[in-house]
Amino acid sequence: MPQGTPHSVPTSADVARLAGVSRATVSYVLNNTSAVRISEPTRRRVHAAAKELGYVPHAAARSLRAGHSRMVLMPTPQIAVGPLFSAFFNELQWALSRFDYTVVQYGSLGLTGEEAARAWAELRPVAVLAPDATALGARGVAVLKRSGAKAVFTLGPQRAEGAHALLMDQRLVGRAAAEHLLARGRRRIGVVVPEEPGLEVFSRPRLDGVRAAVRGVAAGEVTELPLAYTEDSAAHLTDRWSALGLDAVFAYNDDYAMLLTRALQDRGVAVPEDTAVVGADDLMLARLLRPRLSSVRIELPSGRGLAELVDRVVREPGGRPEVHDVLGASVVHRESS
Amino acid sequence: MPQGTPHSVPTSADVARLAGVSRATVSYVLNNTSAVRISEPTRRRVHAAAKELGYVPHAAARSLRAGHSRMVLMPTPQIAVGPLFSAFFNELQWALSRFDYTVVQYGSLGLTGEEAARAWAELRPVAVLAPDATALGARGVAVLKRSGAKAVFTLGPQRAEGAHALLMDQRLVGRAAAEHLLARGRRRIGVVVPEEPGLEVFSRPRLDGVRAAVRGVAAGEVTELPLAYTEDSAAHLTDRWSALGLDAVFAYNDDYAMLLTRALQDRGVAVPEDTAVVGADDLMLARLLRPRLSSVRIELPSGRGLAELVDRVVREPGGRPEVHDVLGASVVHRESS
DNA sequence: TTGAAAGCGCTACCAG
DNA sequence: CTGGTAGCGCTTTCAA
Numbered sequence: 001m002p003q004g005t006p007h008s009v010p011t012s013a014d015v016a017r018l019a020g021v022s023r024a025t026v027s028y029v030l031n032n033t034s035a036v037r038i039s040e041p042t043r044r045r046v047h048a049a050a051k052e053l054g055y056v057p058h059a060a061a062r063s064l065r066a067g068h069s070r071m072v073l074m075p076t077p078q079i080a081v082g083p084l085f086s087a088f089f090n091e092l093q094w095a096l097s098r099f100d101y102t103v104v105q106y107g108s109l110g111l112t113g114e115e116a117a118r119a120w121a122e123l124r125p126v127a128v129l130a131p132d133a134t135a136l137g138a139r140g141v142a143v144l145k146r147s148g149a150k151a152v153f154t155l156g157p158q159r160a161e162g163a164h165a166l167l168m169d170q171r172l173v174g175r176a177a178a179e180h181l182l183a184r185g186r187r188r189i190g191v192v193v194p195e196e197p198g199l200e201v202f203s204r205p206r207l208d209g210v211r212a213a214v215r216g217v218a219a220g221e222v223t224e225l226p227l228a229y230t231e232d233s234a235a236h237l238t239d240r241w242s243a244l245g246l247d248a249v250f251a252y253n254d255d256y257a258m259l260l261t262r263a264l265q266d267r268g269v270a271v272p273e274d275t276a277v278v279g280a281d282d283l284m285l286a287r288l289l290r291p292r293l294s295s296v297r298i299e300l301p302s303g304r305g306l307a308e309l310v311d312r313v314v315r316e317p318g319g320r321p322e323v324h325d326v327l328g329a330s331v332v333h334r335e336s337s
Numbered sequence: 338m339p340q341g342t343p344h345s346v347p348t349s350a351d352v353a354r355l356a357g358v359s360r361a362t363v364s365y366v367l368n369n370t371s372a373v374r375i376s377e378p379t380r381r382r383v384h385a386a387a388k389e390l391g392y393v394p395h396a397a398a399r400s401l402r403a404g405h406s407r408m409v410l411m412p413t414p415q416i417a418v419g420p421l422f423s424a425f426f427n428e429l430q431w432a433l434s435r436f437d438y439t440v441v442q443y444g445s446l447g448l449t450g451e452e453a454a455r456a457w458a459e460l461r462p463v464a465v466l467a468p469d470a471t472a473l474g475a476r477g478v479a480v481l482k483r484s485g486a487k488a489v490f491t492l493g494p495q496r497a498e499g500a501h502a503l504l505m506d507q508r509l510v511g512r513a514a515a516e517h518l519l520a521r522g523r524r525r526i527g528v529v530v531p532e533e534p535g536l537e538v539f540s541r542p543r544l545d546g547v548r549a550a551v552r553g554v555a556a557g558e559v560t561e562l563p564l565a566y567t568e569d570s571a572a573h574l575t576d577r578w579s580a581l582g583l584d585a586v587f588a589y590n591d592d593y594a595m596l597l598t599r600a601l602q603d604r605g606v607a608v609p610e611d612t613a614v615v616g617a618d619d620l621m622l623a624r625l626l627r628p629r630l631s632s633v634r635i636e637l638p639s640g641r642g643l644a645e646l647v648d649r650v651v652r653e654p655g656g657r658p659e660v661h662d663v664l665g666a667s668v669v670h671r672e673s674s
Numbered sequence: 675t676t677g678a679a680a681g682c683g684c685t686a687c688c689a690g
Numbered sequence: 691c692t693g694g695t696a697g698c699g700c701t702t703t704c705a706a
Binding site: 021022023024025028036037038039042061063064065066067 | 675676677678679681682683684
Binding site for chain 4: 358360365375376398400403404
């Protein structure tokens with residue numbers, strides 16, 4: 001560090017001084033401003049100076065001046081999220097970065113809808129993609145829009161008033177499972193409902209989807225099966241299994257399906273002969289279990305397409321909130337059903 | 338929206354105007370500045386005006402003025418990360434927010450060390466916690482420090498020159514597994530090395546740990562077993578299993594252990610009689626497999642403690658880089674070994 | 675082709 | 691107790 005005060009962060013003024021030009025010129029050069037032509041020697045001097053100082057532009061100052069940022073804020077979901085959604089998340093993030101957005105995940109831990117929205121709004125993101133509509137609400141959406149957010153999306157099982165929605169209707173998952181089981185002659189269907197808090201937004205609609213599919217089917221019956229993700233809970237649930245009189249179970253997802261299947265087998269209940277089991281997410285897990293686990297494959301949309309959608313809304317804001325149904329569900333039939 | 342231009346974001350000046358006070362007063366009131374006493378009626382007017390306008394302060398402007406932010410930047414790891422590390426991550430994030438830091442995850446997709454560091458540095462975080470030292474390097478650390486970051490930590494299996502390190506020495510995992518197997522009389526130990534890119538930073542040191550533990554043991558031998566996370570790959574690996582002459586396998590983690598165990602069982606290889614298997618991470622999965630899977634339980638430090646550490650370094654920067662060894666590994670013995 | 679200067683929203687001095 | 695105002699780092703007219 002040959003120059004200047006040792007422990008201060010270099011600014012564009014420092015670069016200008018070192019290169020012997022004005023701050024304006026530095027800005028032109030470093031941003032490749034096409035409206036203005038800078039001589040090659042000057043460019044080189046500026047670049048050299050910037051490199052020597054280790055100059056990094058100050059994003060806050062830049063977006064303050066510009067009046068807008070290209071930050072897309074994705075609040076991290078409160079609940080632990082599986083590999084499926086993680087992969088989707090990553091793909092979306094990558095796709096958005098292709099559109100030159102800066103994607104930032106922000107954990108708003110334990111803040112209620114409007115408070116959380118205010119915290120996010122302080123960053124003045126150009127778009128917000130909230131995985132949990134409940135942690136937002138109409139009020140939250142309003143706060144974000146007032147703070148200049150051009151696009152507010154919810155992506156998940158619920159929507160929020162005023163926001164665009166990438167709706168992942170979990171009822172379809174339950175329906176697919178139920179229709180599969182019904183088609184295979186099963187009638188008395190148990191539905192695992194995880195007791196872990198925060199999962200209701202997924203488990204409730206999945207249960208509802210099963211109910212809807214079974215409704216009207218002769219002798220069809222749906223039984224809710226609360227289950228915590230522990231061996232004890234599974235043991236307890238299966239203690240008096242035959243008394244429940246179920247011939248099939250939709251187990252919420254593959255992990256719970258494994259837990260339940262194991263407990264059933266330990267009790268001598270034959271899968272699928274006595275009780276069919278269907279999971280969801282179609283993880284590798286499902287293929288490795290014995291019997292191989294039938295599972296609802298969930299199809300999420302391509303990150304690329306969603307990034308385009310977000311970009312479009314950012315460029316042309318003000319349209320009415322759009323609701324896109326973006327969940328596909330189909331059963332992969334294996335041995336457990 | 339009764340006032341002003343309809344579609345512009347309210348600023349503190351707008352609040353001041355509406356409340357009939359100066360911008361300074363607004364700032365004092367909203368920040369509860371203790372050095373200055375504002376009359377109660379004025380406070381109320383300001384708060385009312387802020388609420389009516391839906392005013393949200395502009396974080397960029399604030400930190401520009403203040404000359405520093407309280408943003409802790411955590412680049413998201415390139416590779417998919419298991420539930421164990423995710424939980425640790427969340428806890429750390431929560432603990433940092435208790436210290437009034439704003440934690441932000443930033444996905445720097447496909448950028449090399451120094452480029453990534455520059456992208457992060459643009460946000461002028463007060464601290465950076467990088468889960469992947471390789472995606473940083475000494476140069477990256479330097480860039481961040483020059484941009485004003487008070488604390489740069491790596492947290493993971495590697496460290497970077499100039500940065501503090503929360504070192505998670507994966508060799509301990511391999512060593513724990515190997516010592517367990519050796520103690521149970523196994524000598525010819527296979528070690529699964531995932532073929533998925535990006536996992537080398539974990540799998541290599543785990544393998545090294547096994548090698549180190551076996552070194553010097555009579556008749557001890559270590560065989561590297563490349564394995565992709567597919568059934569095909571597992572089938573291929575186990576095709577001529579007996580020819581490998583292994584009496585034990587450390588399977589990298591529980592997921593790979595399940596994959597391998599299944600393939601072995603399908604081949605008629607008895608676990609643990611013919612071949613013992615040990616996983617890692619001690620997931621619920623391990624307890625549900627049959628035979629129940631022995632697994633290396635990995636202990637990560639408390640988020641609380643780490644948050645304190647980060648906070649200390651932020652407040653007193655300039656100290657020599659500290660290296661904290663923060664990984665505990667111990668085998669949970671079950672039936673597979 | 676380059677420079678001077680205004681101003682983005684905010685906070686912290688210093689006057690009144 | 692409150693207001694005026696400078697200035698954080700940057701971009702972008704407008705002049706030279």
